[in-house]
Amino acid sequence: MDAAAPLCCPACLCRELARWAGAAATPLDYWRCVRCQLVFAPPQPLPGHRVDNQPAPLQGVNLYRHDRPLREWLAHFGVDWGQERLEAYGELAGDELLAAGQLANRHLPELHSHDAQGRRLDRVDFHPAWHRLLQAGIGHGLHALPWREPRAGAQVLRAGLFYLHNQVEAGSACPLTMTFASVAVLRRQLPLSEPWLERILSLDYDPRVLPMAAKRGLTIGMALTEKQGGTDLRANASRACALGAAGPGQGYRLQGHKWFCSAPMSDAFLTLARSAGGLSCFLLPRLRPDGGHNGIEIQRLKDKLGNRSNASAEIEYRDAQAWMVGEEGRGIATLLEMVALTRIDCVTGSAALMRQALSQALHHCAQRRVGGQRLDERPLMQNVLADLALESEAALAFALRLAQALDRPQEEGERLLLRLLTAVGKYWVCKRAPGMINEAQECLGGAGYIETSLLPRLYREAPVNAIWEGSGNVQCLDVLRVLERTPAALEALFAELGNGHGEARLRARVRRIERLLRGGERECHARALCAEIALAMQASLLLQGAPSWLAEAFLSARAEAGTPLYGGLPRGIALAPLLARSRLQAFD
Template sequence: MNLHPYAETHEVTNQVPPLDGANLYRVDLPLQEWVRRYDGGWAEQRLDTYGALAGGPLMAAGFLANENKPVFKSHDRYGHRIDLVEFHPAYHELMSTAIAHGIPSLPWTDPRAGANVARAGMSYLHSQAEAGSGCPLTMTFASVPALRLQPDVAEKWLPKILATEYDPRNLPIEQKSGATIGMAMTEKQGGTDVRANTTRAYPVGIPGPGQAYELVGHKWFCSAPMCDAFLTLAYTDKGLSCFLLPRHRPDGTRNEFYVQRLKNKLGNWSNASSEVEYRGAFAWMIGEEGRGVPTIIEMVSLTRFDCMVGSSSLMRQALTQAAHHCAYRQVGGRVLAEQPLMQNVLADLALESEAALALTMRMGRALDHLHDEQEDKFARLVTAVGKYWICKRAPAMINEAAECLGGAGYVEDTILPRLYREAPVNSTWEGSGNVQCLDVLRALSKEPGVLDALFTELGDGHGDARLGAFIGKLKASFADTADIQFRARQLTEDVAVALQAKLLLEAGNATVADAFIGSRLGGGGRVYGTLPRGTDAEALLARSTPHLA
C-alpha cells in the first residue's frame, strides 16, 4: 500500500544526539581536579570505572527504577502479615553496583588519606544516574560511627554492613552476606523536634547500653524500610536514647515492626519512605542511656554531608545535560552554546556547580583528618553551612538548566524533571534550612574555637581585596550579636560563599575564581545568567564540559 503523499509532514532536523553512555568522570574536569587536590588521586581508576557505569547501565537503571516505584505488600496471599517493600530489578542493580564498589564502606575499610574524598566522588557519580538509592547507601555508610559506640553490637553487625555484597533477602542477619541500615527518628507531633517524641523503650532484662529493649510507638518518617536494621530514638526513664532495631528478633522471628504505608513523595520515587509502628519491637540500646541525640548525631552528621554530595551531584548532571543540548541545538542558524546570552547562563551554572563541588570535597578532606583540631572544628561548622547552602542552591540551578532545553527540559523523556523533583529532598531531610542555620549559631556560640577555625580557614582573602573586604564584614557581623538568630540565614550564606570563593582562589584557576567572586560577592544579578562584563564564559564552559562541546 502506498503512503499518502502528505503522510510525512517534515524531516527531523536540529535535534541533539543522545548522551547515552558518556563516562561521567571523564567529562568532569572539575571533579578530577578536586579529587586530586584533596588526596583522592589514588582512586582515579575506581572513579573512571564508576563514571562509565554511571553514564551507561546505571543511568538506564535509574529511569527504570523511577518508572517502577516500590510497592508495599502488607500481607502475603495467605493473609500473613509480612511488611515487605518490593522493588524493580533496576533498583537492585543500582544498590548492588554501589555496594560492590564500596560506596557505603570505603572510608571504613580503607581509611587512608583521601578515602572520604574518593568515596564522595563515587557517590557524586552514582547520584547523577539515580539519587533515590542514595538514601539507604548513605545511611548504611553513616551508621558506622554510631554503632562503634556500642562495641558488642558493632562486632556482630559491622562485618555485614561493611561487606561489598548486596543481599536484599528478608532474612535474619546471621543468614545474610551483607546488610543495609535505615533510620527512623521523627514522629507526627514533633518532626525535627525529637525531644517531643513519645516512643517508649522498656528493658527486657538488665537495662543499659548494649542491652535488649522492647519499643512501643511510631515513626512518621522511616527511610528505607526494607533495610535490615534501623537506628531509632525512644525514651527510657533516663531520657531519649538511641537503639538499633533489627527486622528480625534474635530467635529469627520477624520483629514487631509494622509499615503503615509508603509516603507519596514529590520526588525520590525509587526509594521507599514510610510510616511505621513499633508494637513491642526488639532493639539494642546504642551508646549511653539518655544520650540518644548525641549518639545518633554521629550518623546524622555524615548523612548531612551526603546531602551536600547529593545536591552537588544533581547540579552537575543538570549542567551536563544543558551544556550538551546547547552544544548542538541551533537557534537562528547559530549553535546555542556560541550565543553570548546563553554562554552567560551556562557559565554561571558551571560556576555554581564547581563551587558546590569544591566545598563538598573540602568537607571530605576534613572528614579524612578529624584527628586534627582545625579540621574537626571546620567539619563541625561546615557540615551545617554546606548542607544549608548547597542544598538551597540546587532547585533554582536545576530549573535554570532545564530551561536551557526549552520545552524538552520539561518532559519526562529527559532526566531534568527527575533532577528537579529530587532537588528539594536534600534541603528538607536531615534537618531543613532553619535547623542548619540554628546549628551554625549553636556551633559558633557553644563550641570553643569553631569561629576561630572558620577565620583561620578563610585567612585574609588569599590575596584578593574583594574577598578580604567581605571577610572583614563577616567578622563584624558575628561580633554584632543583636538579633543574630533573625540574621542566621544571611550569616550562613555569607560564610558559605566566602569559603567557596577562598577555595576557588586557592585552587589557582584565576578565570573560575574571578568570575565567582565578581558575581557572588559583587552584588550581581538575582538569577543565573547575570555574570559581569569581562567574564571569560567560553573558558568556563570549556573547563566544565571539555568533551561535550
C-alpha cells in the same frame, strides 16, 4: 525484486514489482507493476515528521573521565590513587546505571502489608533496576570504603564515587549514605555490633529477607521523627521497656510510631525511644534473630515529590525487639555523628544533581540551533550556562573540602571547621540546587519540562537534600549554636579564609561576616550569615584550587552580598573557557 519494494501492487495485487527508471527526474523511488503496468511511489513521510535539530541523548559518557572539574578537584585533594575506581564507576554510572535509574523511577516501590492468608508481611518490593543500583554502589564500596580502607584521602575518594552515583540516581543513595553513616554509631557499642559491622562492611548486596546471621551483607536505615515533633526529636514519645538488665547493649521492647522511616527494606534501623533514663538510641532489626516478624508494621509509603525510587514509610512499633546503643538518655548525642555524615552526603548529593543538570544543559545547547546558530553560541545563553558552571564547580569544591576535613579527624582545626561548615554547606549548597537545576531545565525549553528528559527528575530530587536531616532554618540555628558554644570554630574558619588570600573582594566578605557576628538579632539574620560564610568559603577554595581566571569569574559574579538570578554575570568575564571546561568531553 528490490527488497525495499512493497509487498504487492495496490491495483492487481501482483507481487512482481520492478524499479522504474522513467524520464521523470525525481529523487523518489518509482515502481512499475509487471502485470498492469501501474506506476507509483511508496508513501513518504510528511515534511513535519522529519526529525532534525534535535539533540541526541547524553548517554554512554564516562562521568569521571570526561569531567575536567571533577578530575582536577579530586587531584587537588590528593586522591590520584583512586583513579582506576573512579574511571570504572564513571563508566558504569554514565551508561548502565543511568538506564537503571530511569527504570527505578518509572517502576516505584510497592508495599505488601499482608500475605494471602492475612499474615503480616510488611514487605516493600522493588524493580530489579533498584537492586542493580544498590548492588553497584555496595560492590564499589560507596557505603563502606573509608571504614574498610582507612587511609589518607579515603573519604574524598568515597565522596567522588558518591558524586558519580547521585548524578544518575539519587534515591538509591539514601540507603547507601545511611549504611555508611551507621558505622560511626555502631562501632561505639562493641561487642554487640561486631556481627552487624562485619556484614555492613561487606561488598555483597544481599536483598533477601533473612535475619542478620543468615545475610552476606546488610543495609541500615533510620527511623527518628514522629508526627508530633518532626525536627524536634526531644518531643519523641515512643517507649522502650527493658527485657531484663537495662543499659547500653541490653535488649528492650519498643512501642510507638515513626512518621518517617527511611528505606524500610533495610535490615535494621537506628531509632529513638524513651527508656527509663530518657531518650535513647536503639538498634532495631527488621526480623528477630529466629527470623520472625519483629513488630515493625508499615502503615503506608509516603507519596513524595521526588526521591520516588526510594521508599519512605510511616511505621508503628508493636513490642519490637531492639538493643540500646550508646549511653542511656543520650540518644540524640549518640546519633549526632551519624547525622553529621548524612548531612555531608546531602551536600555532595546536591552538588551531583547540579552537575548532571549542567551537563544536560550544555549538551543540549551545543546541538540545538535557533535562527541558524547554535544555542551555546548566543551571548545571552553563554552567560546563563557560564553562571551555572560557576555554581556547579563551587558546590563540588565545597563538598570535597568537607570530605577532606572528615579525612583528618586527628587535626583539631579540621574537626572544628567540619562541625561549622557541615551546617553551612547543608544550608547553602542544598538550597541553591533547586533554583540552579530549574535554570538548567529552562535551557532545554519545553523539552526540559517533559518526563522523557532527565531534568524533571533532577528537579524533583533537589529539594529533599535541603529538607532531610534538618531543613534550612535548622542548619542556620546549628551554625549559631556552634559559634556560641565553640568560639574556636570561628577562629578555624578565619584561618581557612586566610585574610582573603590577598584578594580584596574576599577580604570584604570576611569583614561582612564579622559585622553580622557583632550585630544583634543573630537568629533573625542567621541565613544572611550562613550565605556569607558559604560564599567566602567557595571563593577561598576556588582561589586555592581552580584556574585563576575561574576564581576571578566567581569573585566578580558573587562579590556583592546576595546573588541575582542566573545569567547576570558582569562584563569582563571570559565565558567561553567556562563552557569549555564544564562540558563533558574526552581529555588526554
